[in-house]
Amino acid sequence: MTTLATDSPSGAATPPADATPAIEARDVHVRLGASPVLRGVDLTVRRGEVVALLGANGSGKSTLVRTLVGVLPASAGDVRLFGHPLGNGVPWGRVGYVPQRVSAAAGVPSTAAEVVSSGLLHGRRLTLPRGWRSRVRDALDLVGLADRARYATHQLSGGQQQRVLIARALVRDPELLVLDEPVAGVDRPSQEAFAATMTRLVADGMTVLVVLHELGELAPLVQRCVVLRHGRVVHDGAPPTPRQEHGDDAHEHVHPHEHSRTLQRAEDLRLADGPFETRPESTEDEVAP
């Protein structure tokens, strides 16, 4: 693993790289238009952690991850990736980002391999590095699409397109993956392929921040859940205990509206405390600078 110095104005001794969190956000505020969307969010994701970001529609999950990867500016607060304040000093090659609801087939016609190869361009790197073909092949293989490399993206299903975008994030060989609802609306085979890919990556030490509506297939991997409500963190801790089966004698059926005190149950984490304003889907392809 690369050892990076933290930005220390005093030139003080640099802590070991592993001790520096992958993500550190302090008192982050974001306004979009006239509205405050994030209101003082603190979030730390340590190396090797798998953290799920949950919350109702409109609670600010996408806004938070877009701010963390430098796509949206914070109006106040501090965000650091691998100890570096957002900006050119961040080692962007170590960060893979999969935005929400972006079609891999949007814009110009391109093959799956071409879309994935674009993930190797970031920051000031405007040409593909040596060995890019095998890296693209490996990334497509990781998401189970090795045989689709030459397919035009519009020939792929929505789930396969989403997997192409995940491969595009993985081709950098990142240490940190930030994913915004990676399986929303994707077909079952793609969901299973995604869970299998994540299991392998997490076993290899990948740090993950993933926006989800429910833990689903990723439940065994998630170590911590952070829940947003109205732009604030209302829970940061252990994932909910898996519920017992209905057939179990000890099972007691509890509906979400029958309790409101704790966030320990899965129902609490499938929050639906709207109504919230909806917004048009974004079709822009967002890439961390």
Ligand SMILES: Nc1ncnc2c1ncn2[C@@H]1O[C@H](COP(=O)(O)OP(=O)(O)OP(=O)(O)O)[C@@H](O)[C@H]1O
């Ligand atoms: N470009 C924008 N301009 C103004 N308001 C916005 C903009 N983008 C998002 N919002 C508002 O910010 C709030 C948070 O949106 P955000 O997409 O971050 O929520 P979310 O938790 O990711 O929701 P979802 O689960 O539906 O994706 C919402 O009220 C939304 O309407």
